[in-house]
Amino acid sequence: MTDLLTLDLDRDAEGFLQQPEQWNREIGIAIARECGIAEMTARHWQVCEFMRNTYLANGAAPSIRTLGKESGVTVKELYQLFPKGPAKLAAKIGGIPKPHGCI
Amino acid sequence: MATLTAPQLETDRPTPTPIEKVSIIISKGSFESVYPGLIMANGARMEGIEANVFFTFFGMDAINTKRNASMKVATVGNPGLHLPTWLGALPGVSALVTRMFNREMEKLDIPPIPEFLELLSDSGARLFACKATVDMFHLTKKDFIPQLEDIITVGQFYEMAAGGEIIFT
Numbered sequence: 537m538t539d540l541l542t543l544d545l546d547r548d549a550e551g552f553l554q555q556p557e558q559w560n561r562e563i564g565i566a567i568a569r570e571c572g573i574a575e576m577t578a579r580h581w582q583v584c585e586f587m588r589n590t591y592l593a594n595g596a597a598p599s600i601r602t603l604g605k606e607s608g609v610t611v612k613e614l615y616q617l618f619p620k621g622p623a624k625l626a627a628k629i630g631g632i633p634k635p636h637g638c639i
Numbered sequence: 640m641a642t643l644t645a646p647q648l649e650t651d652r653p654t655p656t657p658i659e660k661v662s663i664i665i666s667k668g669s670f671e672s673v674y675p676g677l678i679m680a681n682g683a684r685m686e687g688i689e690a691n692v693f694f695t696f697f698g699m700d701a702i703n704t705k706r707n708a709s710m711k712v713a714t715v716g717n718p719g720l721h722l723p724t725w726l727g728a729l730p731g732v733s734a735l736v737t738r739m740f741n742r743e744m745e746k747l748d749i750p751p752i753p754e755f756l757e758l759l760s761d762s763g764a765r766l767f768a769c770k771a772t773v774d775m776f777h778l779t780k781k782d783f784i785p786q787l788e789d790i791i792t793v794g795q796f797y798e799m800a801a802g803g804e805i806i807f808t
Contacts, residue, residue, distance in 0.1 A: 599748040600685055601758060611761035620687035638682055639749050 538562040540570070552627065552634045556592060559631025568629045571620065576629070580617050583609050587623070588630035597627050597635035660689040660803025662796070667808070668697025669713040670737055670752075674744075676808040677701075677755050684762040689803065692759065693796050695769035698808075699776070702768060702783045707752045712737045753784065760786035767791050767799075 540563065546554040551570065553559055564584060568576050576584075586607040590598045600623050604611035614622035627635050661683045665676040676692065683690040700706040714720060714727030714736050726732060741751065750758060760766060768783060768790045780790060791799070 600681070600762070601748050601750055604758065604761070611758055615684070615761070615763050621685050623685055624687075637748070638678060639747065 538566040540566045548634065550628075550634060553631040554633055556588065556632050559588075564629045564631060567631075568625075571625055571628060573618070573625070573629070577617075579609060579613065580626075580629070583607050583614060583617060583622065583626045584630035587626040588632055591627070591630075591632040597623065597632060597637070599623070599637050599639040601639060658683075658688055658804055660691075660800075661806055662691040662693060662800035662803055663806045663808065664693045664695060664796075665698035665701060665808055666696050668700040668710070670710045670740060671712050671717070672808065673698065673701045673710060673752060674749070676806070677752070677759065678749070679806060679808075680759055680764050681755070681762065684759070684764050690759075690762075690764040691767065691796075691799055691803075692764060693767045693769060693791075695772050699768055699772055699778075701752055702756065702766065702787055703778070704753075704782065704784055707756070707784070710737075710752060712740055756784055756786055765799075767796065769793070769796075 543563070545558055545563070548554060551567065553563075565576055568580070573580065583603065586603065587597055590596075590602075598606070600611065600614070603609070603614060603623060603626075607614075609617070618625040623635050627633070661679070663676045663680050663683075665673055667673070676698075680690040680692050694702050700710060711733045712720070714722055714733040715724055717727070720727070720736070722732070722736075744751075749755070756766065765788050766784075766786055768787055770790050770792045773779070773790050780787065
C-alpha cells in the first residue's frame with residue numbers, strides 16, 4: 537500500500553497535488569483512502585480520470601455541470617460516489633490542483 | 640491627546656466549526672435575484688454541505704414551470720446596472736439585457752434556471768415552496784417543477800433549517 541508520507545509530493549494545505557505529473561494510480565488510491573473512500577470502483581476512476589484528463593487538456597477542471605454531462609456518470613451518481621463533493625474529491629484523487637470555479 | 644490604537648487580532652481563537660447545512664431563502668422574482676441563491680446552494684453541495692432552498696413570494700417564479708424559463712433581469716429600479724431608468728423601461732431592453740447575461744452565464748457553465756434546479760435536485764439539495772405564498776397566488780403543486788419536494792409552512796422551514804445556517808436572498 538502506498539504511504540503518502542514517505543513520498544516527496546508537492547501538496548497544498550488541503551492535500552491537492554500541485555504537480556499532476558507526480559501522480560499515479562497508487563497515489564490516487566491512497567488519497568481516496570485519506571478522504572474516506574475505502575474502495576475506488578471503476579465508476580470512481582471514470583470520474584477521476586475525466587477530471588484529470590480535462591485538466592491536462594484544458595488547464596482547468598470541468599464544472600459539476602460538465603462532469604454530469606460528459607463524464608458518463610450522472611450528477612446523482614456523482615454525489616453517491618463522492619458524497620463530500622464530487623468535483624473537489626475527484627480532482628484531489630485524480631492528482632490535479634483544487635478546482636477554482638463556483639459551479 | 641489620546642491616541643487610538645488598532646484593535647488586536649485574536650490569533651489564538653479556536654478554528655471555527657465548518658458549516659454542515661445551509662437553508663437558503665429565495666424571495667425575489669427577477670433573474671439576478673434568483674441566481675445567487677441557486678449558485679450558493681449548488682456551491683454548498685459541491686463542498687459536501689447539506690442544502691435546502693425555500694422559495695417564497697416572487698422567488699417562487701423560479702420553480703413555476705410557466706415562468707422559470709423566461710425570467711428577466713430587472714432593468715428598471717436596478718441602479719447596479721447603470722442604465723438610465725427611461726432606457727431600462729423601453730420595450731425589449733429587459734429581454735436584451737437578460738440575453739446578454741445568459742450568454743455570459745453559459746460561458747461560465749452556469750445552466751439556465753430550469754436545468755439549474757434539476758442539477759440542484761440531482762445533487763441532493765432539497766427544494767421547497769412557501770405555503771402562504773402558494774395560497775395567496777392560488778397555486779398548486781401542479782404549477783411547479785417535479786423536483787419540488789413539498790409546500791411547507793414557515794414553521795416547518797425553521798424545523799428543517801435547525802442546526803444550520805439560514806441565508807435570505
